[in-house]
Amino acid sequence: MKSTVFAARTGKEIRRDPLSYILCLGFPIMMLLIMSIVDSSLPPEAEVTVFHIRSLAPAIAYFGLTFVMLFTAIQVSKDRTTALLLRLYASPMRAADYVVGYTLPMCVLGLAQMAACFLAAFLVSLCQGDPLSIPAMLLSYLLLIPSLFLFVGVGMLFGTAVSEKSAPGLCSIIISAVGMIGGIWMDVNTIGGIIRKTAEMLPFYHGVRLARLPLGGAMDTLPADLLCALVSGVLCYILAVTVFTARMKKDIS
Amino acid sequence: MNTAIRIKNLRKEFGAKTAVKGLNLEVREGEIFAFLGVNGAGKTTTIRMLTGLSVPTAGDAEIMGHSITKEPDTVKILGNISPQETAVAPNLTVKENLEFIAGIYGFDRAKTAEEMIARFGFDEIRNEKVKTLSGGWQRKLSIAMALITEPKVLYLDEPTLGLDVLARRELWHVIETLHHKITIILTTHYMEEAEELSDRIAIMVRGDLICAGTMEELRRQTGKEKLEDIFVSIVEGIR
Ligand SMILES: Nc1ncnc2c1ncn2[C@@H]1O[C@H](COP(=O)(O)OP(=O)(O)OP(=O)(O)O)[C@@H](O)[C@H]1O
Ligand SMILES: [Mg+2]
Numbered sequence: 001m002k003s004t005v006f007a008a009r010t011g012k013e014i015r016r017d018p019l020s021y022i023l024c025l026g027f028p029i030m031m032l033l034i035m036s037i038v039d040s041s042l043p044p045e046a047e048v049t050v051f052h053i054r055s056l057a058p059a060i061a062y063f064g065l066t067f068v069m070l071f072t073a074i075q076v077s078k079d080r081t082t083a084l085l086l087r088l089y090a091s092p093m094r095a096a097d098y099v100v101g102y103t104l105p106m107c108v109l110g111l112a113q114m115a116a117c118f119l120a121a122f123l124v125s126l127c128q129g130d131p132l133s134i135p136a137m138l139l140s141y142l143l144l145i146p147s148l149f150l151f152v153g154v155g156m157l158f159g160t161a162v163s164e165k166s167a168p169g170l171c172s173i174i175i176s177a178v179g180m181i182g183g184i185w186m187d188v189n190t191i192g193g194i195i196r197k198t199a200e201m202l203p204f205y206h207g208v209r210l211a212r213l214p215l216g217g218a219m220d221t222l223p224a225d226l227l228c229a230l231v232s233g234v235l236c237y238i239l240a241v242t243v244f245t246a247r248m249k250k251d252i253s
Numbered sequence: 254m255n256t257a258i259r260i261k262n263l264r265k266e267f268g269a270k271t272a273v274k275g276l277n278l279e280v281r282e283g284e285i286f287a288f289l290g291v292n293g294a295g296k297t298t299t300i301r302m303l304t305g306l307s308v309p310t311a312g313d314a315e316i317m318g319h320s321i322t323k324e325p326d327t328v329k330i331l332g333n334i335s336p337q338e339t340a341v342a343p344n345l346t347v348k349e350n351l352e353f354i355a356g357i358y359g360f361d362r363a364k365t366a367e368e369m370i371a372r373f374g375f376d377e378i379r380n381e382k383v384k385t386l387s388g389g390w391q392r393k394l395s396i397a398m399a400l401i402t403e404p405k406v407l408y409l410d411e412p413t414l415g416l417d418v419l420a421r422r423e424l425w426h427v428i429e430t431l432h433h434k435i436t437i438i439l440t441t442h443y444m445e446e447a448e449e450l451s452d453r454i455a456i457m458v459r460g461d462l463i464c465a466g467t468m469e470e471l472r473r474q475t476g477k478e479k480l481e482d483i484f485v486s487i488v489e490g491i492r
Contacts, residue, residue, distance in 0.1 A: 005356035009342060009349075016344050083340035087398065090304045090334050091357050092326060253308050 002093050006101030010075060014105055020071060024113045028064040029120045032056060036124050050187055054132060057121030058140045058211035059184040061114040062147060062204075066175045068110040069151035069158075073167040076102060076159025076244075089252050095245040103152055110148040114141055132215060139214035143226070146233035147207040153237035160244045178204045203232035257282040257406055257436040258303065262312035265298050272298040274460040275312060280453075283433040287447040288440040289484055290457035296440040297337055299457075300408045303438070304334045317405050330358070333404035335396045337411050337440075343384035347375050347394055350383055351401055358402040369397045373427065389420035396427065406436045413446060425449060444480040454480070456487050463487055 014020045039051035049055055079085050088098075118137045125132040158170045179185060181195060182204035188196055199205040209217065210225035258280040265273040273295040280286045288296045301307035303314055305325045313320055319327045342350050351366035370379055373393055383391060392412065399407055412428070413421040421443075428450055431437060441447050447454050448468060455465035464474060464487060477483045 001359060002357050005353065008356075009345065009353050012349065013342075013344050082343075083336045083338035084342055086306060086336045086338075087334065087340040087354070088357070090306050090329060090332075091354075091402075092329050093357060252306055 002091075003097040003100035004104075006088075006093065006097055007104040010101055011105035011108065013075060014071065014109055020109065023067045024064060024071070024109055025116050027067065028060050028113065028117045031063070032060050032117065032120050032124065035060075036128075040128075048187075050183070050185065053121055053125045053128065054215040055212055057118055057125075057132065057137070058144070058215060059182070059208050060121075061117040061140075061144055062182065062208050062211050063178060063184050064113045064117055065110055065144070065148055065151040066171070066178050068106055068113065068148065069155035069174065070168060070171040071109065072102060072106045072152050072155025073158040073171050074164070075106075076156055077162065077164040077167040080159070081164050089248070095241075095248050098248070099156070099241050099244060102156060106152045106155070107148060110152070114144055114148075136214040140211050143214070143229070144207075144211050146229040147203075147211075149233040149237045150203060150207070150229070153233070153240040156240040157236070157243055160240070160247050177202070181205055182208045184208060203228055207232075255282045256280070256315075257284070258314060258316055258438070260303075260312075260314040263299070263302060263309055263314055264311040265295075265302060265307065266310045271460050273302070276462050278455065278462060278465060280436060280438065282436055284453065285428070285432055285437045285439060285451045287451035287454045288438065288457060289442075289444075289447055289454060290440075291488060293459075294457040295460040296457060297410055300334065300410055300438065300440065303328075303406075304332055304408055305329045306334075330402075331404065332406040332408060333399040333402045334408040335392075335399040335410065335412060337414070339388070339391045339395045341383045341391055341394055341398065344382060346380050346382055347386070347390075348379045350394060350398060354398045355401050360402065365401050369401050373397045387420075389416050389423075392416060392420075393424060393427070396424070400431075404435060406438065407431065409437060409439045411440055411442065413441065413443065421446070444484060448480045456484060458488055458491055463491060 035051050035056050036053055039056070042048050042051065050059070118141060122132055122137065154174060155171070158167050162170060181188060181199035181202065183199065188199045188205055206225040206228040209221055210229050213222060256279050260276050260278040263273060263276040264271070276299060288299065290296050298307065302309050303316065303321060305321060305328055309322060313322050316328045316331050319331060321328050342353060345353060348366055348370065351369050352362040355362045355365040370376055375394070378386060378390060383394060396409065396412060409428070413424050416424065425446070428437065439451060453465060453467050454471060456463050464471065466474065468480065471483050472478060475483045475486050477486055
């Protein structure tokens, strides 16, 4: 009960912030449209496939989750700086209530954002005369859920660990990293070397490749990518919850 | 009258610094009790310990017979605080803020919020976002948010900080309506506020409780008439 009351309040904060519409809904759809136009102007000989709508849709849905991370980090760190938190610490709310109260609305935001992205992609593919398969999009949507937890976790972690001023900066590092080595705007395989190695080691590249799979990809990467997405999502989320709980204990020590 | 708060050797250290040095005090039910003291005297730290926002280094206190160290969850429901900084959710409306806190404590949200709106005269601003309100309204809301959980003990940490004369008087009036209904612990830097509102006054200096009593008792103790003179003589006296 306490957690849902807190979640409802966090949800209101998100809905009343125009930035959430611009960043979480507007931006991904805009990227999708721009990149589709870029795609149509590239000659087929260039053999650039990342901008084909079937590659682009799941990747941008993934990329949009980094903004959910940003929002989580901002909300958590902002709450920490206000005296409202003091009032809540004096209430019977427990650490789990805060965690659930942040996670629920952020997940709703992420799910809505992914849905908007796939819907826009479907419309684009219709216009291109080659509609995306709806079951494949649904599967891709489901495969993105572990990554949603990864980013809500990272956001909660940053929001707890650093101040309201530093949290967005820290998030922007992750956002750039995901863009570069997640294989969203370019095929990491064509680069090789240290960038490729880094990409292989971090969960982003695997998460993007996993989401692309249902819409056209090689099955042989599925087990490793799925495992990576699940493990990184769960671990990161657990780490965030642990750090948040420890921080709360310290705050009221 | 029954004892609402019984503080026993309550102590708080922050590293090498001792913020509260073994406080002993009893506050009666229904009483308005004021803590005075210069900046850093330990007023807020004491209130934080009594509300479960800080764990004492040593000692204990009982709120309505429940130990703050052994039964923190019970104590959190028995009391509520209006913190030194105005504690409201700026993006929510007045009504939503009230409903939010009522919901956290498991009260019927709509009903209790309406009661507070009527009691505090929030009707015309009920749907305004709190960040657009004046400091006075925000303070009043902050107190209403503490009262909505029907606490047995209400802690008001500098409730009239930064308010104009009229807003302050109005808030005094609100506090006076609670007199004898619930126990109120108040901190303030305004002498006339302590004199006007409280039954008894305690003076803290550098973590020590130097004296506590009614205005009459303090007058007799110091031979001074005005609270400001009493306060200065006590604080200067132990320098
Ligand atoms: N979290 C903390 N860490 C370290 N020292 C602290 C902490 N909280 C309070 N103190 C110290 O404890 C002392 C008492 O502070 P407190 O806030 O209780 O004073 P106060 O009487 O409320 O003062 P004011 O009138 O300025 O509000 C101060 O010296 C303060 O620096
Ligand atoms: Mg203080």
